[in-house]
Each structure stands twice: as C-alpha cells, then as structure tokens.
Amino acid sequence: MANNAWIAVDAMGGDDGLAVMLAGVARARRQFEGMRFLLVGDEAQIADGLKTHPNLTAASEIVHAPEVVGSSEKPSQAIRRAKRTSMGIAIDLVKQGRAAAAVSSGNTGAMMAMAKLSLRMLPGIDRPALAAPMPTLGDNDVVMLDLGANTECDARNLVQFAVMGAAYARTILDLSSPRVALLNIGSEDQKGTDEIREAAAQLRGDTHLPLTFAGFVEGNHISRGEVDVIVCDGFAGNIALKTAEGTARFVADLLKRAFRSSVRSKIGFLISRPATQLLRDHLDPNNHNGAVFLGLNGLVVKSHGGATELGVATAIGNAAKMVRADLTRRIAEDLRNFEAAA
Incomplete structure (x- = not known):
C-alpha cells in the first residue's frame, strides 16, 4: 500500500459497536504492516477505546462524527444526515482523497446510497x-x-x-x-x-x-x-x-x-x-x-454487521489488498478494453 494511503473506518458501525471495531482494526494493524487508519466516530469514546490498543495510537487519527446511522434507518433518512454520521464522513474521506478506502459494518442500504451519491459511478458503469x-x-x-x-x-x-x-x-x-x-x-x-x-x-x-x-x-x-x-x-x-x-x-x-x-x-x-x-x-x-x-469512483467495503474481531480484520485486509492493486483503475481499464473490442 502506498505510504500516503489511509483507510477510513466507521468505528461506530456494527452490531457490537466500538469495542469490536477497534479490536478488529488493531488485529489488522498487527497482520498488515504499514496500514494507517482514520477512525471515524465519537472522539471521546474512540480515544478512550484506544487506551486498550496502544499499537493503534501511532497508526491512526480520530475524525469526530457526532451521529450514527441506525441499523434499520431508511437510506433516504440516512442521506440527509450523511455529513454528521460516522458512515457518511468515512465515505466522504474517500471522496476528499484523504482515505484510499472506507470500511463500515453499518446499514447496507444507507451505505450503498451514500457511496453512490458521494463517489458517483466510474465512466462506462x-x-x-x-x-x-x-x-x-x-x-x-x-x-x-x-x-x-x-x-x-x-x-x-x-x-x-x-x-x-x-x-x-x-x-x-x-x-x-x-x-x-x-x-x-x-x-x-x-x-x-x-x-x-x-x-x-x-x-x-x-x-x-x-x-x-x-x-x-x-x-x-x-x-x-x-x-x-x-x-x-x-x-x-x-x-x-x-x-x-x-x-x-x-x-x-x-x-x-x-x-x-x-x-x-x-x-x-x-x-x-x-x-x-x-x-x-x-x-x-x-x-x-x-x-x-x-463500479464506484472509490473503494467502499461493507463488513458484516455481526462480524467478530476476526471478521472486521478480514474486511480491512481485503480493503488494503484492493488499495495496493489499484482496483478502481484496473476495473476502468478493463471496461474500456472490453468496449473498444466490442
């Protein structure tokens, strides 16, 4: 992964909340050297949670988000609050170029709607x-x-x-x-x-x-x-x-x-x-x-809502692989080649 690549993690998403998300990020950090994270969510809670994961302190930054997308919240409602929620801000960090990928265990429908609206589709998709x-x-x-x-x-x-x-x-x-x-x-x-x-x-x-x-x-x-x-x-x-x-x-x-x-x-x-x-x-x-x-103009990875520490680390590891391989560029290039031949 490029030295300047960060992965934005919605630390408040998932059925089991912050503790499992931070444990998963810490595990991914141990498994994949060089990974850095933007931890998005309630600043005070994340700072307190990091005390039990000292290995993350030097490899992460906290991005405050005052609200969280509910597990049963309608996508139309979540979109209106996107700029204040941990999920919406994590996706927006990809749009800004501050993060190379976003990972969340939150509401799938809201995540799809936010990602599509914020990042838009790749040309030809x-x-x-x-x-x-x-x-x-x-x-x-x-x-x-x-x-x-x-x-x-x-x-x-x-x-x-x-x-x-x-x-x-x-x-x-x-x-x-x-x-x-x-x-x-x-x-x-x-x-x-x-x-x-x-x-x-x-x-x-x-x-x-x-x-x-x-x-x-x-x-x-x-x-x-x-x-x-x-x-x-x-x-x-x-x-x-x-x-x-x-x-x-x-x-x-x-x-x-x-x-x-x-x-x-x-x-x-x-x-x-x-x-x-x-x-x-x-x-x-x-x-x-x-x-x-x-198909989006950026990488957004959905972790299972009930994922354990291992599951969260697996999702983050897959995100890292996609960043390293520049998957978004590869998809755009393959589609251009296919359409040119067609």
Missing part, C-alpha cells in the same frame, strides 16, 4: 454491484456478485458485473485469468432469461480480457470451486448468499445436536474434533468477510 468472496471446496473462494444492490439487471449490467468481478478476483484471489460464469437454472445454452443468454453471448465472444468465460453454473454448484466468479442479478444473488449462510448454520447446529445426543456421540466428537474445527473455520463467515461496492 451503469450500476454498482455488491461483490464478496464465498467459501468453496476448491483451492480458493468464489467471488459472487451482485449480492443485493440491483434486483433487476439487463445483459449490459451483467457483462459489466463480469468484468468488474474478474478484476476483483485477480486482486483478492491472486488469479491471472479468473473463470467467470453466469448463475442460471441450467448449464445448457438455451436455458435462462433473454438477458442471461445475451450476456453469455457477449462474454463468449471476448478473447482479449484477462478472464475465462466458463458458461453457466447452477445454484447447487456455487460452492464446488469449479469457477472463480459467479455473476447474477442482486435478487438471485442475495437469496443465494442468505441460503448459503443459513445452510452453513444448519449443518453446524445439526452436528452439534448429533454429537450431544449420547455418550457415544460425545466420545465421537472428541475423536473427530480436529475435523469439525476445520469445518467450522472453513464455513465461518468471518474468514470471508468484506463485500465491496464495485
């Missing part, structure tokens, strides 16, 4: 997309987008999402030519809506971008690790994400119940504990935390 890594059985996570920013998308939107998602995967997953697929109800060419089939035709005809179009992927193959990027509209993407999270919790709770059902089961649990711990770690959303709003 019609809509932003919410992208995040998801665990798979493969060697790396799969990047999925859109996860809820746009409930309806045309073919042009889906193609733009594919280009942006591939650039993101090259940055986060360190892949030279990510395998990109469209989420569909079948793998055959004739399956799906007109928009999906048209987007596939455009992507199939592209041969110069650093991505490999892999056709269609069905919902039951999202976690197989067969592709690196999965593209869909925000309606389908959000349902797929929530279904995957619910299934992970279901499996974990089912195993817990099974291992407690008898003395023999409890002994079996002790024997298989290393394997179950591996499963728990792999499915833990805190190890895959940090969704980014792609």
Whole structure:
C-alpha cells in the first residue's frame, strides 16, 4: 500500500459497536504492516477505546462524527444526515482523497446510497454491484456478485458485473485469468432469461480480457470451486448468499445436536474434533468477510454487521489488498478494453 494511503473506518458501525471495531482494526494493524487508519466516530469514546490498543495510537487519527446511522434507518433518512454520521464522513474521506478506502459494518442500504451519491459511478458503469468472496471446496473462494444492490439487471449490467468481478478476483484471489460464469437454472445454452443468454453471448465472444468465460453454473454448484466468479442479478444473488449462510448454520447446529445426543456421540466428537474445527473455520463467515461496492469512483467495503474481531480484520485486509492493486483503475481499464473490442 502506498505510504500516503489511509483507510477510513466507521468505528461506530456494527452490531457490537466500538469495542469490536477497534479490536478488529488493531488485529489488522498487527497482520498488515504499514496500514494507517482514520477512525471515524465519537472522539471521546474512540480515544478512550484506544487506551486498550496502544499499537493503534501511532497508526491512526480520530475524525469526530457526532451521529450514527441506525441499523434499520431508511437510506433516504440516512442521506440527509450523511455529513454528521460516522458512515457518511468515512465515505466522504474517500471522496476528499484523504482515505484510499472506507470500511463500515453499518446499514447496507444507507451505505450503498451514500457511496453512490458521494463517489458517483466510474465512466462506462451503469450500476454498482455488491461483490464478496464465498467459501468453496476448491483451492480458493468464489467471488459472487451482485449480492443485493440491483434486483433487476439487463445483459449490459451483467457483462459489466463480469468484468468488474474478474478484476476483483485477480486482486483478492491472486488469479491471472479468473473463470467467470453466469448463475442460471441450467448449464445448457438455451436455458435462462433473454438477458442471461445475451450476456453469455457477449462474454463468449471476448478473447482479449484477462478472464475465462466458463458458461453457466447452477445454484447447487456455487460452492464446488469449479469457477472463480459467479455473476447474477442482486435478487438471485442475495437469496443465494442468505441460503448459503443459513445452510452453513444448519449443518453446524445439526452436528452439534448429533454429537450431544449420547455418550457415544460425545466420545465421537472428541475423536473427530480436529475435523469439525476445520469445518467450522472453513464455513465461518468471518474468514470471508468484506463485500465491496464495485463500479464506484472509490473503494467502499461493507463488513458484516455481526462480524467478530476476526471478521472486521478480514474486511480491512481485503480493503488494503484492493488499495495496493489499484482496483478502481484496473476495473476502468478493463471496461474500456472490453468496449473498444466490442
């Protein structure tokens, strides 16, 4: 990361408040040397919280924000208070150039609205997309987008999402030519809506971008690790994400119940504990935390509201990777190349 790059953190966002946010920032600071932070929120509370994290003192500055966006607050209401809230000020620091990225665990809808209004779209991008890594059985996570920013998308939107998602995967997953697929109800060419089939035709005809179009992927193959990027509209993407999270919790709770059902089961649990711990770690959303709003003229990362210290640190680490790779410039360049060839 450039020496003058700072990450703005909404210290007041998240379900568990300031303590978890500061602990996550401190953890990220230990894991990624050279990171510096603008901690946005109530100045007195942050200063008091920093007393338990002395390693952050020299690597951070406090930016006072008198108000906080509520978890259930409507985006239209939050926008009117943007210049006084920790979330709005953190995003504005990116617009001002004081921060290279903003990270918040707050209200997703308000964050999307504020970021879009403040930072505007990159040239050639019609809509932003919410992208995040998801665990798979493969060697790396799969990047999925859109996860809820746009409930309806045309073919042009889906193609733009594919280009942006591939650039993101090259940055986060360190892949030279990510395998990109469209989420569909079948793998055959004739399956799906007109928009999906048209987007596939455009992507199939592209041969110069650093991505490999892999056709269609069905919902039951999202976690197989067969592709690196999965593209869909925000309606389908959000349902797929929530279904995957619910299934992970279901499996974990089912195993817990099974291992407690008898003395023999409890002994079996002790024997298989290393394997179950591996499963728990792999499915833990805190190890895959940090969704980014792609397509904006600046980097804004959404951490899960219920993220732990580990989850917050993971989101901040992903933000740092995107800053180092100059992801915004890379997306703009890839889109220009695609449109020039088209």
